[in-house]
Amino acid sequence: MMKASTTKTPSRLSIIKDHLIHLNSNSLSKFEFLSPDNYGLEPILSVHSKDYVEYLQTAYQEWVKDGGNEDGVLPEAFPHRNLSSVKLQNIKITSSVAKAGLYCFDMSCCITEIYESAQVVISATMELKRIVEESTSDESNLVPSVFALCRPPGHHANSNLCAGYCFLNNVAISAQLLVKANKKVVILDIDYHHGNGTQDIFYSNSNPLYISLHGSPDYPWFTGDESEKGEGEGEGFNINIPLPKTTVDDEYLKILKRVIDENIRSFNADYLIVSLGVDTYKEDPIAGLQITSGGYERVGELIKSIKLPTLFVMEGGYHLETIGINVGNILLGFT
Ligand SMILES: [Zn+2]
Numbered sequence: 001m002m003k004a005s006t007t008k009t010p011s012r013l014s015i016i017k018d019h020l021i022h023l024n025s026n027s028l029s030k031f032e033f034l035s036p037d038n039y040g041l042e043p044i045l046s047v048h049s050k051d052y053v054e055y056l057q058t059a060y061q062e063w064v065k066d067g068g069n070e071d072g073v074l075p076e077a078f079p080h081r082n083l084s085s086v087k088l089q090n091i092k093i094t095s096s097v098a099k100a101g102l103y104c105f106d107m108s109c110c111i112t113e114i115y116e117s118a119q120v121v122i123s124a125t126m127e128l129k130r131i132v133e134e135s136t137s138d139e140s141n142l143v144p145s146v147f148a149l150c151r152p153p154g155h156h157a158n159s160n161l162c163a164g165y166c167f168l169n170n171v172a173i174s175a176q177l178l179v180k181a182n183k184k185v186v187i188l189d190i191d192y193h194h195g196n197g198t199q200d201i202f203y204s205n206s207n208p209l210y211i212s213l214h215g216s217p218d219y220p221w222f223t224g225d226e227s228e229k230g231e232g233e234g235e236g237f238n239i240n241i242p243l244p245k246t247t248v249d250d251e252y253l254k255i256l257k258r259v260i261d262e263n264i265r266s267f268n269a270d271y272l273i274v275s276l277g278v279d280t281y282k283e284d285p286i287a288g289l290q291i292t293s294g295g296y297e298r299v300g301e302l303i304k305s306i307k308l309p310t311l312f313v314m315e316g317g318y319h320l321e322t323i324g325i326n327v328g329n330i331l332l333g334f335t
Contacts, residue, residue, distance in 0.1 A: 012323055013151050016314070019324025020331070029332060031147075036116070036123035043122050044115075046180065047172045047201060052160035055103050056114060056167055062096040074107060075100035105163045106220075114167040117150040121170035121313055124148035125177050128271070132309045145310040145334060147276075148174075153315040155195030155275050156220060164193065164220060171275050171313050172201045175208045183270040186211065186308070190256075190299065191277025191315040192287035194224030194240065198275065204234040209267050211259055213252070215280070215289055216242030239263055245288065249295035252280070256302055264306055272308040278317035278326040286318050296326045300333020310334070 023029040045053060063073045078101045093102055124146045131144040154171055156164030175185045185208035189195040194214040200223075202210055214224055230238035241255060264272075278296065279287035291299075303310065312331065317323045 011320065012317065013149055013314075015320060015324045016149060016327050019328045022324075023328055023332065029328075029335060031331070034123070034127060036120045037126075038119055039122045039126070043173050043177055044118050044168055046176045047159060047169055048157075049160040052103055055099055056162075059096065059099065059103075063100070066096045068096060073100050075104050077101045078105065103160065103162060105161055114152055117152055117154070118168045118170060118173055120150050121148040121154075121174050121311075122177065124311055124313075125174040128309055128311050129178070129181070132271075143304055143307055143310065143334075145312065145331075147312040147331060148314065150314045153191075153277070154197070154313070155189060155191060155315050156193070156197045158197040158200040161197070163197070165316075166197060169197045169201060171195070171273055171315075172198050174273055174311060174313065175202070178271050178273075179205075179207055184268060185209070185271050185273060186264050186267055186269040187273045187275065188259075188264070188303070189213070189275035189277075189315075190280065191275050192279035192284065192289065193219055193277070193316060194242075195275055195315075196220045196223040199223060199228065199238055199240075202234065203228075203230055203238060204232045205230075206233050206237045208273070209237045209239070209263070209269070211239045211241070211263060212275075213241045213243060213256065213259070215245055215247075215287060218245075218287065243289060245290070247289040247291075249290070249292055249298065252289065252291060252295065253298055253302060256299065260302065260306055269308055272303070272306055272310045274303060274310060274312045275315045276312045276327070276330065277315035278319075278323060278330070279315075281317065281319050281322060281326055283322070284317070284319045287316065293322055293325050293329055296329040297333035300330040300335075302333075303330075304334045 020031045059073050076097050128146040150170045152165050154166045154169040157166040157169045178185045187208050187210045189212040192215045195212050224240050280289040280291040282290045
C-alpha cells in the first residue's frame with residue numbers, strides 16, 4: 001500500500017522465520033506457516049480514526065508531491081500543550097509537513113508496510129478463533145496458539161497517533177475483533193517498552209484487561225506508571241509493572257507468575273494476546289532488561305500455564321544475533 005522506508009531493518013522478520021524453519025527441520029517443533037488473507041479496512045477502523053487511516057493511506061504520496069524527502073515522512077513540528085493560544089480543532093491542516101506533526105508524537109515513524117502487518121494479525125486472530133471453535137473435547141488439554149509475525153510493531157500507536165515505529169496497533173485490532181465477538185480478552189505486553197498506545201485505546205474499557213511489564217524509566221517516557229489503572233468502566237483493568245533495567249530472569253519470572261496468579265486467572269478470559277517483544281534481552285542495543293535466551297523458554301512455559309488460546313504478536317527486539325533464538329525459545333517453551 002505504501003512505499004517502504006524503515007528505520008529498523010526488515011531482516012528481523014526473516015531471521016525469526018528462518019529460525020522457526022530451522023527448528024522444524026531439526027524436529028524440535030512443528031510450526032505450520034500460513035500466509036495472511038486480506039480482510040480490508042473494517043477491522044482497522046474499529047480501532048483507528050478514519051482521518052488517521054486516510055492520513056496513513058496518502059501521507060507518503062502527499063509528502064513527496066510537496067517536495068519531501070523520498071526516504072520517508074518525518075515531522076518537523078508538533079502541536080504542544082503549551083501552545084496555549086492555539087485551538088487545534090479550529091485550524092484546517094492541509095500541509096503534509098504539518099500533518100506529519102499532527103499524527104505522530106515522536107521522530108521514529110517513517111511510513112512503511114503497515115496495512116499488510118495489520119492483515120497478518122487479523123488473519124492470525126481469525127485462524128486462532130477457527131481452531132478454538134473447531135476443537136473437540138478430546139483436544140481440551142491442548143492450548144491452541146498462533147504467532148503473528150508482524151512488522152511494523154503496533155503497541156505505541158493509539159487511535160490517531162503513530163510513534164515508536166508503530167502505525168496501526170496490531171494487538172488492539174486483534175483484541176477488538178475478539179471483544180466484538182463477545183469474548184473476554186487479556187493483553188499481556190512483555191515488550192521492553194510500555195505499550196502506551198494499547199493502554200490508551202482501552203483505558204476506559206473493562207475488556208480487554210491490559211497488563212504491561214516494561215523497563216522504566218525509558219521510552220515512551222510519559223506513560224507506564226503503576227498509578228495508571230484505567231478510568232470509568234475501565235478502572236482496575238489497566239495494570240502497569242515498571243521494572244528496573246537490572247531485572248534478571250528469576251525476578252522477572254517471579255513477577256510474571258504473580259501477575260498470572262493474582263490478575264489473569266481471576267479475569268476468566270477466553271483469549272490471551274501477547275505483545276511479544278524480545279527487546280528485554282540483556283544485550284539488546286536499544287533497550288534491555290537482563291533476560292537471557294534460556295529465560296525466554298521459561299517465559300513461554302509460564303504463559304502456557306495460563307491455559308488460554310493464545311495469540312503471540314511480534315513487537316520489538318533489536319539484537320539481530322539472537323532475535324530468532326529468543327522468539328523461538330518463547331514459542332518452544334509454550335509448545
Ligand atoms: Zn519495545
